[in-house]
Amino acid sequence: MALLDRLRALPPPLVDLGLTVAVLAAQLAPFTSADQAWPAALLLPVLAASLPVLLRRRFPVTVMLAVLIAIPFYDIIGDGPNQPIWYGWMVAVYTVAYRSPPVLRLATIAVTAAGMLLVAGSLDTYVRGMATWVAAYALGRVAVLTRQQSLTLQERAMRLERERELAAERAVQRERARIARDMHDILAHAVSLMVVQAESGPLAVRTRPERAEAAFEAIAASGRDAMGQLRRMLGLLKDAKGELGPQPTLDRIPELVERVSQATLVETGTRLELSHDVEVAAYRIVQESLTNVVKHSGARSAEVRLVWERDALRVTVTDDGRGPLGGGGGQGLIGIRERAAACGGHAVFGPTPTGRGFQVMVWLPQGLAEVHG
Known part of the structure:
Protein backbone atom coordinates (compact mmCIF):
# COMPACT_ATOMS: atom_id res chain seq x y z
CA MET A 1 0.00 0.00 0.00
CA ALA A 2 2.88 2.36 0.74
CA LEU A 3 4.37 1.68 -2.72
CA LEU A 4 1.02 2.47 -4.35
CA ASP A 5 0.77 5.73 -2.41
CA ARG A 6 4.28 6.73 -3.51
CA LEU A 7 3.42 5.97 -7.14
CA ARG A 8 0.29 8.11 -6.90
CA ALA A 9 2.37 10.96 -5.54
CA LEU A 10 4.61 11.01 -8.64
CA PRO A 11 3.98 13.72 -11.29
CA PRO A 12 1.58 12.45 -14.02
CA PRO A 13 4.04 13.13 -16.89
CA LEU A 14 6.67 11.04 -15.12
CA VAL A 15 4.18 8.22 -14.62
CA ASP A 16 3.17 8.29 -18.28
CA LEU A 17 6.82 8.29 -19.37
CA GLY A 18 7.58 5.27 -17.24
CA LEU A 19 4.45 3.52 -18.50
CA THR A 20 5.40 4.22 -22.12
CA VAL A 21 8.89 2.84 -21.62
CA ALA A 22 7.46 -0.29 -19.98
CA VAL A 23 4.96 -0.83 -22.83
CA LEU A 24 7.65 -0.34 -25.48
CA ALA A 25 9.98 -2.77 -23.70
CA ALA A 26 7.21 -5.37 -23.48
CA GLN A 27 6.36 -5.01 -27.21
CA LEU A 28 10.05 -5.29 -28.19
CA ALA A 29 10.68 -8.30 -25.96
CA PRO A 30 9.54 -10.87 -28.60
CA PHE A 31 12.28 -9.60 -30.95
CA THR A 32 14.92 -10.83 -28.50
CA SER A 33 13.44 -14.30 -27.95
CA ALA A 34 14.96 -15.94 -31.05
CA ASP A 35 18.24 -15.86 -32.94
CA GLN A 36 16.80 -14.34 -36.06
CA ALA A 37 17.10 -11.03 -37.90
CA TRP A 38 13.64 -9.47 -38.08
CA PRO A 39 12.65 -6.84 -40.67
CA ALA A 40 13.31 -3.34 -39.36
CA ALA A 41 9.96 -2.21 -40.77
CA LEU A 42 8.23 -4.21 -38.01
CA LEU A 43 9.50 -1.69 -35.48
CA LEU A 44 7.30 1.03 -36.98
CA PRO A 45 3.93 -0.44 -35.90
CA VAL A 46 5.46 -1.38 -32.54
CA LEU A 47 6.54 2.23 -31.98
CA ALA A 48 3.20 3.54 -33.28
CA ALA A 49 1.35 1.29 -30.83
CA SER A 50 3.52 2.26 -27.85
CA LEU A 51 4.67 5.89 -28.02
CA PRO A 52 1.15 7.46 -28.08
CA VAL A 53 0.75 6.28 -24.49
CA LEU A 54 2.71 9.42 -23.55
CA LEU A 55 -0.37 11.52 -24.46
CA ARG A 56 -3.04 9.23 -23.01
CA ARG A 57 -4.26 11.70 -20.37
CA ILE A 71 -1.69 -2.79 -34.72
CA PRO A 72 -2.93 -4.31 -38.05
CA PHE A 73 0.18 -3.05 -39.87
CA TYR A 74 2.26 -5.45 -37.83
CA ASP A 75 0.45 -8.38 -39.50
CA ILE A 76 0.41 -6.67 -42.89
CA ILE A 77 4.21 -6.31 -42.89
CA GLY A 78 4.48 -9.90 -41.66
CA ASP A 79 7.45 -12.16 -40.93
CA GLY A 80 7.66 -10.95 -37.32
CA PRO A 81 7.58 -12.60 -33.89
CA ASN A 82 4.22 -13.19 -32.30
CA GLN A 83 2.97 -10.41 -30.01
CA PRO A 84 0.98 -12.21 -27.28
CA ILE A 85 -0.59 -8.96 -25.96
CA TRP A 86 -0.58 -5.40 -27.27
CA TYR A 87 0.03 -3.62 -23.98
CA GLY A 88 -0.29 -0.13 -25.44
CA THR A 112 -13.54 -0.95 -31.54
CA ALA A 113 -15.94 -3.82 -32.18
CA ALA A 114 -16.27 -2.90 -35.85
CA GLY A 115 -12.58 -2.27 -36.37
CA MET A 116 -11.46 -5.50 -34.76
CA LEU A 117 -14.01 -7.44 -36.79
CA LEU A 118 -12.54 -6.02 -39.99
CA VAL A 119 -8.87 -6.59 -39.19
CA ALA A 120 -9.08 -9.88 -37.29
CA GLY A 121 -7.70 -12.73 -39.32
CA SER A 122 -9.73 -15.38 -37.52
CA LEU A 123 -12.47 -15.88 -34.97
CA ASP A 124 -9.90 -16.83 -32.34
CA THR A 125 -8.02 -13.60 -32.93
CA TYR A 126 -11.24 -11.57 -32.72
CA VAL A 127 -12.35 -13.28 -29.49
CA ARG A 128 -8.92 -12.85 -27.93
CA GLY A 129 -8.82 -9.16 -28.90
CA MET A 130 -12.32 -8.48 -27.56
CA ALA A 131 -11.50 -10.30 -24.31
CA THR A 132 -8.45 -8.10 -23.90
CA TRP A 133 -10.52 -5.00 -24.63
CA VAL A 134 -13.25 -5.99 -22.13
CA ALA A 135 -10.68 -6.73 -19.39
CA ALA A 136 -8.92 -3.38 -19.86
CA TYR A 137 -12.21 -1.48 -20.04
CA ALA A 138 -13.50 -3.22 -16.90
CA LEU A 139 -10.33 -2.35 -15.00
CA GLY A 140 -10.76 1.31 -15.96
CA ARG A 141 -14.35 1.42 -14.78
CA VAL A 142 -13.50 -0.38 -11.53
CA ALA A 143 -10.77 2.20 -10.92
CA VAL A 144 -13.30 5.01 -11.46
CA LEU A 145 -15.81 3.45 -9.07
CA THR A 146 -13.09 2.85 -6.46
CA ARG A 147 -11.96 6.47 -6.71
CA GLN A 148 -15.54 7.75 -6.41
CA GLN A 149 -16.14 5.54 -3.40
CA SER A 150 -12.93 6.79 -1.80
CA LEU A 151 -13.96 10.42 -2.37
CA THR A 152 -17.41 9.68 -0.95
CA LEU A 153 -15.89 8.12 2.15
CA GLN A 154 -13.53 11.07 2.56
CA GLU A 155 -16.41 13.55 2.27
CA ARG A 156 -18.43 11.53 4.77
CA ALA A 157 -15.50 11.43 7.19
CA MET A 158 -15.03 15.20 6.85
CA ARG A 159 -18.73 15.77 7.42
CA LEU A 160 -18.72 13.55 10.51
CA GLU A 161 -15.65 15.34 11.80
CA ARG A 162 -17.36 18.70 11.36
CA GLU A 163 -20.43 17.38 13.14
CA ARG A 164 -18.28 16.10 16.02
CA GLU A 165 -16.54 19.46 16.27
CA LEU A 166 -19.88 21.28 16.33
CA ALA A 167 -21.21 18.88 18.96
CA ALA A 168 -18.07 19.34 21.07
CA GLU A 169 -18.34 23.11 20.71
CA ARG A 170 -21.98 23.04 21.81
CA ALA A 171 -21.05 20.85 24.77
CA VAL A 172 -18.30 23.29 25.75
CA GLN A 173 -20.73 26.19 25.49
CA ARG A 174 -23.25 24.38 27.68
CA GLU A 175 -20.56 23.57 30.24
CA ARG A 176 -19.33 27.13 30.29
CA ALA A 177 -22.87 28.38 30.76
CA ARG A 178 -23.30 25.99 33.69
CA ILE A 179 -20.01 27.08 35.22
CA ALA A 180 -20.99 30.72 34.75
CA ARG A 181 -24.21 30.09 36.63
CA ASP A 182 -22.35 28.29 39.41
CA MET A 183 -19.81 31.11 39.66
CA HIS A 184 -22.66 33.62 39.90
CA ASP A 185 -24.23 31.64 42.74
CA ILE A 186 -20.91 31.28 44.56
CA LEU A 187 -20.08 34.94 44.31
CA ALA A 188 -23.59 36.11 45.14
CA HIS A 189 -23.72 33.90 48.24
CA ALA A 190 -20.22 34.75 49.47
CA VAL A 191 -20.48 38.47 48.81
CA SER A 192 -23.91 38.66 50.46
CA LEU A 193 -22.56 37.01 53.62
CA MET A 194 -19.50 39.23 53.63
CA VAL A 195 -21.62 42.39 53.21
CA VAL A 196 -23.96 41.42 56.04
CA GLN A 197 -21.08 40.61 58.40
CA ALA A 198 -19.18 43.75 57.40
CA GLU A 199 -22.22 45.98 58.07
CA SER A 200 -22.72 44.48 61.52
CA GLY A 201 -19.02 44.57 62.39
CA PRO A 202 -18.65 48.30 63.29
CA LEU A 203 -21.63 48.20 65.65
CA ALA A 204 -20.39 45.00 67.29
CA VAL A 205 -16.93 46.50 67.83
CA ARG A 206 -18.40 49.17 70.14
CA THR A 207 -20.83 46.94 72.03
CA ARG A 208 -19.71 43.31 71.80
CA PRO A 209 -16.12 42.89 70.63
CA GLU A 210 -16.37 39.08 70.64
CA ARG A 211 -19.15 39.26 68.04
CA ALA A 212 -17.05 41.60 65.92
CA GLU A 213 -14.22 39.11 66.00
CA ALA A 214 -16.62 36.34 64.95
CA ALA A 215 -17.93 38.53 62.11
CA PHE A 216 -14.45 39.14 60.78
CA GLU A 217 -13.69 35.43 60.96
CA ALA A 218 -16.90 34.70 59.05
CA ILE A 219 -15.90 37.22 56.37
CA ALA A 220 -12.50 35.58 56.01
CA ALA A 221 -14.01 32.08 55.91
CA SER A 222 -16.53 33.12 53.26
CA GLY A 223 -13.75 34.67 51.17
CA ARG A 224 -11.55 31.60 51.47
CA ASP A 225 -14.39 29.27 50.57
CA ALA A 226 -15.37 31.40 47.57
CA MET A 227 -11.76 31.55 46.41
CA GLY A 228 -11.41 27.79 46.66
CA GLN A 229 -14.59 27.15 44.71
CA LEU A 230 -13.69 29.70 42.05
CA ARG A 231 -10.24 28.19 41.68
CA ARG A 232 -11.80 24.79 41.05
CA MET A 233 -14.22 26.31 38.55
CA LEU A 234 -11.40 27.96 36.64
CA GLY A 235 -9.54 24.67 36.75
CA LEU A 236 -12.48 23.04 34.97
CA LEU A 237 -12.28 25.63 32.22
CA LYS A 238 -8.60 24.87 31.61
CA ASP A 239 -8.78 21.10 32.08
CA ALA A 240 -9.43 19.42 28.71
CA LYS A 241 -10.88 16.36 30.45
CA GLY A 242 -13.37 18.45 32.38
CA GLU A 243 -12.92 16.73 35.73
CA LEU A 244 -15.85 17.38 38.02
CA GLY A 245 -14.43 16.05 41.27
CA PRO A 246 -12.06 17.74 43.74
CA GLN A 247 -8.62 18.58 42.38
CA PRO A 248 -6.06 15.92 43.37
CA THR A 268 12.80 12.12 51.40
CA GLY A 269 12.98 15.15 53.66
CA THR A 270 10.46 16.83 55.90
CA ARG A 271 7.15 17.44 54.24
CA LEU A 272 6.07 21.05 53.88
CA ALA A 282 2.90 18.40 41.56
CA TYR A 283 0.24 15.74 41.08
CA ARG A 284 -0.33 16.67 37.44
CA ILE A 285 3.38 16.72 36.71
CA VAL A 286 3.84 13.22 38.13
CA GLN A 287 0.73 12.09 36.26
CA GLU A 288 1.96 13.42 32.90
CA SER A 289 5.46 12.04 33.44
CA LEU A 290 4.11 8.56 34.20
CA THR A 291 1.81 8.82 31.19
CA ASN A 292 4.87 9.45 29.05
CA VAL A 293 6.57 6.45 30.63
CA VAL A 294 3.63 4.19 29.80
CA LYS A 295 2.79 5.53 26.35
CA HIS A 296 6.01 6.67 24.76
CA SER A 297 9.26 5.73 26.48
CA GLY A 298 9.19 1.93 26.34
CA ALA A 299 10.66 1.92 29.84
CA ARG A 300 10.86 -1.19 31.99
CA SER A 301 11.26 0.72 35.27
CA ALA A 302 10.65 4.22 36.55
CA GLU A 303 11.21 6.07 39.80
CA VAL A 304 9.23 9.00 41.18
CA ARG A 305 11.27 10.90 43.75
CA LEU A 306 9.83 13.64 45.98
CA VAL A 307 12.61 15.56 47.70
CA TRP A 308 11.53 18.09 50.32
CA GLU A 309 13.93 21.00 50.57
CA ARG A 310 13.91 23.92 52.98
CA ASP A 311 11.26 25.91 51.13
CA ALA A 312 10.44 23.90 48.03
CA LEU A 313 9.54 20.50 46.62
CA ARG A 314 11.72 18.89 43.98
CA VAL A 315 9.94 16.28 41.83
CA THR A 316 12.07 13.93 39.75
CA VAL A 317 10.72 11.19 37.49
CA THR A 318 13.41 8.96 35.97
CA ASP A 319 12.95 5.98 33.68
CA ASP A 320 15.17 3.69 31.63
CA GLY A 321 13.33 4.30 28.34
CA ARG A 322 13.91 6.58 25.40
CA GLY A 323 11.59 9.38 26.51
CA PRO A 324 8.45 10.75 24.80
CA LEU A 325 8.77 10.74 21.01
CA GLY A 326 12.40 9.78 21.30
CA GLY A 327 13.13 12.52 23.83
CA GLY A 328 11.50 15.43 22.00
CA GLY A 329 9.46 18.20 23.53
CA GLY A 330 5.90 16.98 23.08
CA GLN A 331 2.73 18.66 24.34
CA GLY A 332 2.94 16.75 27.63
CA LEU A 333 6.41 18.10 28.41
CA ILE A 334 5.34 21.60 27.39
CA GLY A 335 2.40 21.28 29.79
CA ILE A 336 4.79 20.24 32.60
CA ARG A 337 6.92 23.32 32.00
CA GLU A 338 3.86 25.58 31.95
CA ARG A 339 2.44 24.12 35.17
CA ALA A 340 5.75 24.61 36.95
CA ALA A 341 6.11 28.18 35.67
CA ALA A 342 2.55 29.02 36.77
CA CYS A 343 3.56 28.15 40.36
CA GLY A 344 6.78 30.14 40.20
CA GLY A 345 8.93 27.06 39.63
CA HIS A 346 10.80 25.62 36.69
CA ALA A 347 11.20 22.30 34.88
CA VAL A 348 13.98 20.64 32.90
CA PHE A 349 13.87 17.33 31.06
CA GLY A 350 15.96 15.21 28.77
CA PRO A 351 18.22 12.15 28.77
CA THR A 352 19.73 11.10 32.09
CA PRO A 353 23.39 11.98 32.74
CA THR A 354 24.35 8.38 31.89
CA GLY A 355 22.38 8.53 28.65
CA ARG A 356 20.41 5.40 29.61
CA GLY A 357 16.96 6.76 30.14
CA PHE A 358 14.88 9.91 30.38
CA GLN A 359 14.41 12.28 33.30
CA VAL A 360 11.98 15.03 34.26
CA MET A 361 13.11 17.39 37.07
CA VAL A 362 10.74 20.02 38.46
CA TRP A 363 11.33 22.53 41.24
CA LEU A 364 8.19 23.90 42.94
CA PRO A 365 8.24 26.64 45.61
CA GLN A 366 6.44 26.02 48.85
CA GLY A 367 3.85 28.76 48.46
CA LEU A 368 3.19 28.90 52.26
CA ALA A 369 5.59 29.59 55.08
CA GLU A 370 4.23 27.12 57.61
CA VAL A 371 6.14 23.84 57.98
CA HIS A 372 5.01 20.66 59.67
CA GLY A 373 6.60 17.28 60.18
Missing part, protein backbone atom coordinates in the same frame (compact mmCIF):
# COMPACT_ATOMS: atom_id res chain seq x y z
CA ARG A 58 -4.74 14.62 -22.79
CA PHE A 59 -6.16 12.68 -25.74
CA PRO A 60 -7.44 9.32 -24.48
CA VAL A 61 -9.76 8.53 -27.41
CA THR A 62 -7.27 9.73 -30.04
CA VAL A 63 -4.51 7.63 -28.49
CA MET A 64 -6.73 4.56 -28.44
CA LEU A 65 -7.68 4.98 -32.11
CA ALA A 66 -4.05 5.58 -33.10
CA VAL A 67 -2.96 2.38 -31.38
CA LEU A 68 -5.89 0.47 -32.89
CA ILE A 69 -4.90 1.62 -36.38
CA ALA A 70 -1.19 0.80 -35.88
CA TRP A 89 -3.78 -1.06 -26.58
CA MET A 90 -4.72 -2.21 -23.07
CA VAL A 91 -3.40 1.00 -21.50
CA ALA A 92 -5.27 3.12 -24.06
CA VAL A 93 -8.56 1.29 -23.46
CA TYR A 94 -8.10 1.56 -19.68
CA THR A 95 -7.53 5.31 -20.00
CA VAL A 96 -10.65 5.80 -22.13
CA ALA A 97 -12.73 3.86 -19.60
CA TYR A 98 -11.27 5.88 -16.73
CA ARG A 99 -11.22 9.42 -18.16
CA SER A 100 -13.79 9.72 -20.96
CA PRO A 101 -17.47 10.68 -20.61
CA PRO A 102 -20.19 8.11 -21.34
CA VAL A 103 -20.89 9.27 -24.91
CA LEU A 104 -17.28 8.87 -25.99
CA ARG A 105 -17.02 5.54 -24.23
CA LEU A 106 -20.06 4.17 -26.10
CA ALA A 107 -18.67 5.47 -29.40
CA THR A 108 -15.32 3.80 -28.81
CA ILE A 109 -17.07 0.52 -28.01
CA ALA A 110 -18.81 0.56 -31.39
CA VAL A 111 -15.68 1.64 -33.27
CA THR A 249 -3.29 16.63 45.88
CA LEU A 250 0.00 15.12 47.05
CA ASP A 251 -1.79 12.50 49.13
CA ARG A 252 -2.98 10.84 45.92
CA ILE A 253 0.46 10.52 44.34
CA PRO A 254 1.13 7.07 45.95
CA GLU A 255 -2.14 5.84 44.45
CA LEU A 256 -1.11 7.29 41.10
CA VAL A 257 2.30 5.60 41.19
CA GLU A 258 0.78 2.32 42.29
CA ARG A 259 -1.27 2.17 39.09
CA VAL A 260 1.92 2.04 36.98
CA SER A 261 3.41 -1.40 37.52
CA GLN A 262 6.98 -0.42 36.61
CA ALA A 263 7.03 2.70 38.82
CA THR A 264 8.20 3.15 42.42
CA LEU A 265 7.90 6.12 44.78
CA VAL A 266 10.67 7.51 47.01
CA GLU A 267 10.08 10.45 49.36
CA GLU A 273 2.58 22.48 53.74
CA LEU A 274 2.17 23.55 50.15
CA SER A 275 -0.42 25.82 48.61
CA HIS A 276 -3.28 24.09 46.86
CA ASP A 277 -2.08 25.17 43.41
CA VAL A 278 1.39 23.74 44.01
CA GLU A 279 -0.03 20.43 45.22
CA VAL A 280 -2.25 20.15 42.14
CA ALA A 281 0.70 21.04 39.90
